[in-house]
Amino acid sequence: MKKSEWSDRELEELLRQMPSIHDHRNPHDIYQNISLKSRKTKPWLLPCLAAIAAVLLFFILVPKFMGGINYDQDSAAEKSSAGGNIAAKQDSLALKKENASTIETESPMTKQAELLKMKNVKTAIYKDEVGDGAVFTYWVPDTQAQILVPVSIIANQTRGQSWLTKYTDLMANLQEEEWGLSDFYPLNATLKLDKATKTLIVDVPSNHQYGQGSTTEANFINIIKNNMSSNSTTIKKIKFTTNGQPGIELGNFGKVEEKDVVPQNKHAYFFYFPEGSKLPFLTPSVETYKDINSAFEAMKTDQSMGLKSSLLSLPPLNNVSISNKIMYISFGVKPRLENNQQSIFCLEAILLTAKEYGVEKVIIKNPSLTNLGTFDLTKEIRVPIAPNLRNIP
């Protein structure tokens, strides 16, 4: 095959012969296309806006989701300690610990741990804790059925339901035994309210158990009286009926038809520690004291039936005076007022006792501490609404 040679000139000649290629489009169309294209400026603008919007949306939504999760946790926490009071929870914890340590030998470490856990616990219900709920107080006998302990709960209010209905409904939920007291509720009786005569009608079945033994009888009557005086200011009388027939047959008292409700006051508050618990019930004495000073005096010493002194951990009380529903007190210098759990319980006992004498606020003069637990000692302290908050399922 012969190898051909192309000279530069030949190639240039060929290239010059290349045909011209025409754009067959109408110039008007081209012009249209150009103006369309040139108007489409900033092609990145739209995706940019979309991205910014997405980021914004993300930041708006994420806290909501987080909040939702937090809310769940909160409500879970609330469920586990129903109402936000940790006292009872810790109490049951302490109980468990105690049970465990009765088998082993009790070590000082566990004791300390319990005390640490029970830091700054308030036992009573204060105004800011109630919220929309209703406070109900139930009187429960201790395990020996010797003393009556008031236990309070905070219940959600239900519309169109009288407080008595709610009160009796909730009796079934009380966990007396878990709290270290004896089982008493629900009552084997129906409670009715006669508004016209301000009378509570208690109807028991004919085979009721409340007539068996003198303490049971006394407790039954006293509990009903106390329940009414603690929860209602209107009820003045209690009428007992058996199966609709007037009167209740009680072994020692004989036939009881009615009792007057006397407002309970002028009692002193003591500590009652259920077996194995470090968390006391603040329990009023059976006796009444003519004035607050004698009540405080009594509180310095242990009483019979398991009631313990509720002022031991505090410095001596000086200059107690009440004027205009405000109680002024001051603490002695020795021993020093210490910010610990025992002192908190003691202060609560003072507040509850003061309430028995019609006091609404307590002012501590020249406190050596500014804060005792969550109490601000520099300000006036409101007395609790009810003692011994416990949770019910």
Added chain:
Amino acid sequence: MSETFYINKSTNINERGGELMDSVFDELYQKYHHDVFQFLFYLVRNKEQAEDLVQEVYIRVFKAHHRFQGKSSEKTWLFSIARNVAIDYFRKQKGWKNRLLEKFDMSANQVKDEDPIPEEITVQNEEITWIYKCLEFCTVDQRSVIILRYLQDLSISETAKVLGWTESKVKTTQHRSLKVLKKHMEMSYEKEGLNSEKVRVER
């Protein structure tokens, strides 16, 4: 080519009314559209692409009007813009996006491989078709020089202005591109046959 067209530097395209843009476009179209299109077509070797790119050239011209200094002739200015547009186009084609798309789209890849040779060329004699095919083997720079020098009949200095090169660089590039063409013309000649040699010999 010698006539120079100075565009009023004080007016910006964005501020112009449509009418003024209209008249500028008409003028440019009348004078240079064919040449610019021709240049772009031989550079990218695809009619549709060339059509798109020529529009891009107009857009850039309108945007850059105020930057036109009148130092060079308007034609060389337009060619240099067209060349930049083409280079951008090649660059875009090589971009990762297209490569990725090609990977996934085998059929498109195959179709794209062979740009169709337009009718205007196939109806010419075989050698024209050959040389058109051989132009593919030249680099974009080499092709630019060949188009400008032989198809557009620009002088060496004009070509240098369009490409922004020195004249000697134009000369060497021209020399090299002819060499490439020659080599490939001979190869295709060997492959494709005797009768064409006859034709050539007869001529």
